[in-house]
Amino acid sequence: xxxxxxxxxxxxxxxxxxxxxxxxxxxxxxxxxxxxxxxxxxxxxxxxxxxxxxxxxxxxxxxxxxxxxxxxxxxxxxxxxxxxxxxxxxxxxxxxxxxxxxxxxxxxxxxxxxxxxxxxxxxxxxxxxxxxxxxxxxxxxxxxxxxxxxxxxxxxxxxxxxxxxxxxxxxxxxxxxxxxxxxxxxxxxxxxxxxxxxxxxxxxxxxxxxxxxxxxxxxxx
Amino acid sequence: xxxxxxxxxxxxxxxxxxxxxxxxxxxxxxxxxxxxxxxxxxxxxxxxxxxxxxxxxxxxxxxxxxxxxxxxxxxxxxxxxxxxxxxxxxxxxxxxxxxxxxxxxxxxxxxxxxxxxxxxxxxxxxxxxxxxxxxxxxxxxxxxxxxxxxxxxxxxxxxxxxxxxxxxxxxxxxxxxxxxxxxxxxxxxxxxxxxxxxxxxxxxxxxxxxxxxxxxxxxxxxxxxxxxxxxxxxxxxxxxxxxxxxxxxxxxxxxxxxxxxxxxxxxxxxxxxxxxxxxxxxxxxxxxxxxxxxxxxxxxxxxxxxx
Amino acid sequence: xxxxxxxxxxxxxxxxxxxxxxxxxxxxxxxxxxxxxxxxxxxxxxxxxxxxxxxxxxxxxxxxxxxxxxxxxxxxxxxxxxxxxxxxxxxxxxxxxxxxxxxxxxxxxxxxxxxxxxxxxxxxxxxxxxxxxxxxxxxxxxxxxxxxxxxxxxxxxxxxxxxxxxxxxxxxxxxxxxxxx
Numbered sequence: 001x002x003x004x005x006x007x008x009x010x011x012x013x014x015x016x017x018x019x020x021x022x023x024x025x026x027x028x029x030x031x032x033x034x035x036x037x038x039x040x041x042x043x044x045x046x047x048x049x050x051x052x053x054x055x056x057x058x059x060x061x062x063x064x065x066x067x068x069x070x071x072x073x074x075x076x077x078x079x080x081x082x083x084x085x086x087x088x089x090x091x092x093x094x095x096x097x098x099x100x101x102x103x104x105x106x107x108x109x110x111x112x113x114x115x116x117x118x119x120x121x122x123x124x125x126x127x128x129x130x131x132x133x134x135x136x137x138x139x140x141x142x143x144x145x146x147x148x149x150x151x152x153x154x155x156x157x158x159x160x161x162x163x164x165x166x167x168x169x170x171x172x173x174x175x176x177x178x179x180x181x182x183x184x185x186x187x188x189x190x191x192x193x194x195x196x197x198x199x200x201x202x203x204x205x206x207x208x209x210x211x212x213x214x215x216x217x218x219x220x221x
Numbered sequence: 222x223x224x225x226x227x228x229x230x231x232x233x234x235x236x237x238x239x240x241x242x243x244x245x246x247x248x249x250x251x252x253x254x255x256x257x258x259x260x261x262x263x264x265x266x267x268x269x270x271x272x273x274x275x276x277x278x279x280x281x282x283x284x285x286x287x288x289x290x291x292x293x294x295x296x297x298x299x300x301x302x303x304x305x306x307x308x309x310x311x312x313x314x315x316x317x318x319x320x321x322x323x324x325x326x327x328x329x330x331x332x333x334x335x336x337x338x339x340x341x342x343x344x345x346x347x348x349x350x351x352x353x354x355x356x357x358x359x360x361x362x363x364x365x366x367x368x369x370x371x372x373x374x375x376x377x378x379x380x381x382x383x384x385x386x387x388x389x390x391x392x393x394x395x396x397x398x399x400x401x402x403x404x405x406x407x408x409x410x411x412x413x414x415x416x417x418x419x420x421x422x423x424x425x426x427x428x429x430x431x432x433x434x435x436x437x438x439x440x441x442x443x444x445x446x447x448x449x450x451x452x453x454x455x456x457x458x459x460x461x462x463x464x465x466x467x468x469x470x471x472x473x474x475x476x477x478x479x480x481x482x483x484x485x486x487x488x489x490x491x492x493x494x495x496x497x498x499x500x501x502x503x504x505x506x507x508x509x510x511x512x513x514x515x516x517x518x519x520x521x522x523x524x525x526x527x528x
Numbered sequence: 529x530x531x532x533x534x535x536x537x538x539x540x541x542x543x544x545x546x547x548x549x550x551x552x553x554x555x556x557x558x559x560x561x562x563x564x565x566x567x568x569x570x571x572x573x574x575x576x577x578x579x580x581x582x583x584x585x586x587x588x589x590x591x592x593x594x595x596x597x598x599x600x601x602x603x604x605x606x607x608x609x610x611x612x613x614x615x616x617x618x619x620x621x622x623x624x625x626x627x628x629x630x631x632x633x634x635x636x637x638x639x640x641x642x643x644x645x646x647x648x649x650x651x652x653x654x655x656x657x658x659x660x661x662x663x664x665x666x667x668x669x670x671x672x673x674x675x676x677x678x679x680x681x682x683x684x685x686x687x688x689x690x691x692x693x694x695x696x697x698x699x700x701x702x703x704x705x706x707x708x709x
Contacts, residue, residue, distance in 0.1 A: 043274040055272040062262070062269040067424070086255040088246075091262055096428030099277075099436040102269075113660055126436045127275045140685035146675035148667040149659060152682040193274075210681055212661040 031217055039219055040197040043127060045188065052188065059102070059128065060185040063178065066101035067094040068121055071108025072168065073135040079171045092178060098124040103181070104158075108168065109137035109150045115157060116211050122158050123220055127193035132181055134164040134174060142167055156206045159192035226309055227299040231449065234298055238448030239263045241484070245491050252495045267444050276437035279340045286336015287435070287442035293329025294450035297322055301456055304475055305383045306468040318377040319367060322457060326412075329450065330356050337431030348430035351502045352421040358509040359411025359418070365517025366405035370461060373398055373524045379457075383465035393464040401520035402462045406489065407513040409458060411505065413451055415494035418505050426499075451490075455483045529603055532571050539566065544608075552593075552606040560609045561623045564594060568628055573598045573605060579625070579635035581643050585670045588613045590620055590645060616644060616665050624650035642668040 015029045046052040069077070080087040081094065095101040098121040110118060122131070133154050136142030141152035154160055161184055164177040184190045196203060200219070208214055243260035250257025278284055300317030304310035334353055337345035371377055373394075374385050386392045395402045411418045422430040432443055459465060459482045466479040500508065529551065536542065536553065540563050544554035555563055567573040577595035584591055587610075594607045614620040619640075624647040626633040636647040637657045644666040647653050656662070665672045678684070 058265050058269040058272060062265040083254040086250070086257070088250065088258045089256045091259065091265065093266075094424070096424045097433050099434055100429070100432075100440055102273075113658065116660070126273050126277070128273075140688055141678070141682065145684065145688060146678045148672070148674040148677050150678075150682070152678065152684050156683045206683070212663060213656075 040123075040193075040200060042194045042197045044194070045191075053186075056186050056188055056190075059190075060182040061091045063090075063092045063103050063181070064095045064101040065092060065103045065105050065132075066098050066121060066125065067096050068098070068105070068117075070106050070110055070114050070118060071135065071137065073137075074105070074107030076134065076168055076171055076174055077105060077107065080174065085171045085175065087175065087178070090175070090178065090182075098122075099126065101125060102129050104129065104131045106131060106133040106138050106154060106160075108135035109142065109144050109147075110154060111149050112151065112210050112212075113149075115151055115207070116213075119157065119207055119211075120216065120220060128190060129193050130161040130181060130185065130190050131158055131192060132162050132164075132177065133160045134166070134169050134177070136165055136167045139163050139165060151210070157203060159195045159203075161190055161192050223313060226311075227313060230303055230310055231295050231298055234303075234449055234452050235445060237480075237483075238452045239267070241452065241487060242448055245487075248491055249495060263444075263448070267441055270441035270444060271438060273437035276439065279434065282335045282339040283434075284336075284439075286332050286339075286431075287439050287446065289332020289336070290329040290446045291442060291449070293325050293327075293332065294446045294453050296325035296328065297453040297457060298449060300325070300379075301453065301460060302380050302383055302465065303456055304468055304479060305380065305387075305460075305465045307475070311380075314380055315378075317379075319371060319379060319382075320377060322379070323364065323367070326454070327356070327360065329446065333431045336435075337433070340434035342433045344428060345431050345433045348421055348433070352431060355411060355418060355421060355502055355505050358506040359408050361408075362404045362509060362513035362517040363408035363412075365514065366401040366408070366520055367461070369401040369404075369517065369520035369524050370394055370398055372521070373401075379460055383460050383467070386464040387467055390464070394462045395464075398520060398524065400516050400523050404513050404516035404520055405458065405462060407516070408509070409454070409486075410490055410493055411509060412454060413490040413494075414447075415490050417493070417497045417500045419494075420499055420502055420505070423499065451487065452483065455487045458486050459483055529605075532567075532603070532605070535571070536563065536566075550604055550606060552608055554608040554610070557592075557609045557611050557622065560592075560594070560607060561625060561628075563607060564596065564625055564628055567596055567605070567607075571598070572600055573603070575599055576625070576629040576632055577604070579632060579639070581639050581645060581668075583613070583643065583668065583670045584610075585613070590643065592622060592639075592645075594625070611645075614644070616669070619644045619646040621646050621648065624648065624653075626650050642666055644669065 015027065017025055018028050019025050046055065065077070067077075069075070077094070079085050080092070098104075102125065104118075104122055104125065106118065122129070131154075133139070137144055137150065138154040138160070141147070141150065144150040145152060151157065162177050162181045164173050166173055169177075181190070204218055240260065240263075242263040243258065246262065247257040247260065299313050300321055302311045302314040330352065334349040337349050370382065374382050376382060382394075386394060386397075390396070414422050416423075420426050422432075432440065435443055463482055463486065466475065466482060469475045469478065533545075533551070533553070540555055540559050542553050542555055546552045573596040575597040577597050579592070579594050582591040582593070589610045590613050592609050592611065595604065596607065597604050609622075611620050611622055620643075622645055624632070624636060626636065626647075626649075633650050633652060634657070636650045637653050637655065639645045640647065640653050641657050641659055641662065659667070664677075667674060667677075
């Protein structure tokens with residue numbers, strides 16, 4: 001093995017006893033206290049078809065995108081907020097926290113380091129949730145296809161609903177992709193969260209294959 | 222029967238608030254030369270949050286936070302004479318007075334602080350400290366102004382305050398006690414969560430304030446309250462300073478007056494909001510404790526000396 | 529610049545000099561830190577622009593380059609040193625310059641991670657910078673086959689093909705004229 005004697009982890013996740021300012025002592029188990037590691041469940045759509053259609057229409061018409069720029073393609077989100085393309089007239093808004101957003105906008109190449117954060121953010125989003133991947137890099141690696149540190153296919157790690165090709169795609173193409181996503185949701189085909197829960201083991205195995213410092217529970221909503 | 226009226230009042234206010242939110246979103250967008258969202262977009266946003274399939278609860282206080290917030294907004298509303306003299310819209314206004322309403326105004330913030338604190342997110346904790354500091358500073362000139370008009374009218378009952386302003390436009394507090402009105406209108410900006418005092422909830426700052434961890438139905442509850450609370454507050458201001466909304470001969474005319482008054486008082490915060498950039502918390506606290514607080518003190522002196 | 533070079537030549541054993549694209553001087557690895565300290569403290573090269581490495585696999589050497597800048601006289605100078613290229617998992621060793629410029633520690637962390645060049649005593653040099661807990665041959669070494677690694681690790685999507693740019697453009701542009709040359 002290499003001579004590199006890396007410190008084990010940047011944050012200590014071992015069990016330990018902590019003394020509070022009042023003098024009490026109590027045990028802290030960060031893996032359980034800081035995260036919840038319950039496995040994801042499949043949440044089937046409502047049984048009443050017209051109701052589900054209405055819900056899906058609402059979901060499609062009010063898209064909250066997670067403002068997490070994961071790559072160079074994220075720069076194409078900014079014109080969409082501005083007066084030139086103005087996505088808010090189509091019901092597209094940006095939220096700064098994964099808890100409140102429903103669409104994950106993967107902007108371009110995802111390095112392994114970013115992928116770890118992508119997986120965590122994705123799992124923290126509340127279902128039903130969708131992934132919107134732009135740029136060639138998320139599809140087949142794009143110009144980074146032979147990079148030692150950039151993933152090639154995003155759909156092996158999280159379920160992707162819509163791909164937009166281009167390097168980078170124009171904002172018009174992204175608006176068109178949002179239209180496609182809306183159509184998918186309205187037709188009831190946007191069940192990425194359930195797909196993730198169903199094939200959880202497979203996705204996890206793929207993620208763990210490349211993320212070397214797995215210092216979190218398997219699922220940390 | 223009052224309960225039915227109160228629920229109906231809250232329901233109508235929610236709808237009015239949602240439409241107002243759409244209009245204001247449009248105003249903001251047009252100022253930025255955008256086309257802007259659809260007027261009915263706030264409705265979809267709220268329904269969309271209600272029908273989220275999963276949600277996470279972080280504890281009892283986290284659960285109660287939105288409830289407290291809703292109680293704050295709804296409480297102000299049902300203890301106010303929304304339309305003075307009408308049985309329908311006054312609900313419980315004879316049962317509560319100014320002190321109760323002032324209490325309700327702070328209840329929501331406190332509930333949010335406790336709920337956001339229990340979510341365990343560091344951003345929520347920072348935003349709670351910021352929010353409480355700013356809200357407290359903004360309440361200070363408001364309370365001075367309310368002291369002033371309470372001594373002016375010698376009553377704590379909102380109904381009587383409104384009654385004293387009837388008859389002529391010149392009977393409004395705006396003209397009988399202008400200093401208190403100005404102080405209170407400046408304090409109004411601080412509690413509407415619009416620029417320049419929106420550092421607490423602004424997405425570009427430490428995101429997104431106390432509700433960082435709130436999602437799904439919890440967030441829907443908060444969004445509902447965010448439509449009620451500003452409207453309730455606006456109605457309070459209309460009652461205290463702009464003569465209230467008295468029942469006219471026809472209901473239509475009453476509603477027209479109601480919407481005009483609340484709309485323009487609400488718009489005051491929007492006009493300021495689109496024109497001025499954001500204050501930091503220390504700046505806004507200092508700002509509230511200077512001119513508005515001084516005006517409030519002057520208003521009390523003005524009333525006491527009978528000038 | 530000439531006076532600076534003259535002073536350096538007087539004090540240190542300069543192995544090689546080039547003036548074609550800026551001034552680059554090569555010294556032995558043992559002299560480097562002393563030379564950098566001299567340039568910083570006496571000659572006014574107070575700004576470290578960058579520290580980088582080149583893998584000369586054929587010569588079995590790593591070339592380290594320090595680029596320093598004199599912000600007053602607007603002069604720039606490169607200092608090169610060749611150190612022996614170790615066979616992985618052994619690491620090449622070089623002296624650290626973090627006591628001259630605290631920012632050097634970041635460059636040294638990067639070189640440690642990407643090339644496997646160790647800088648003993650440099651703070652945090654053993655902590656991961658970009659690659660989190662990389663456990664293989666450092667990826668910037670030229671014997672690391674990045675395409676093979678990518679194909680083994682990252683599930684390449686089928687259907688990607690490459691064309692030779694020359695033949696492809698000839699076929700596309702001059703199809704009617706027949707094959708040129």
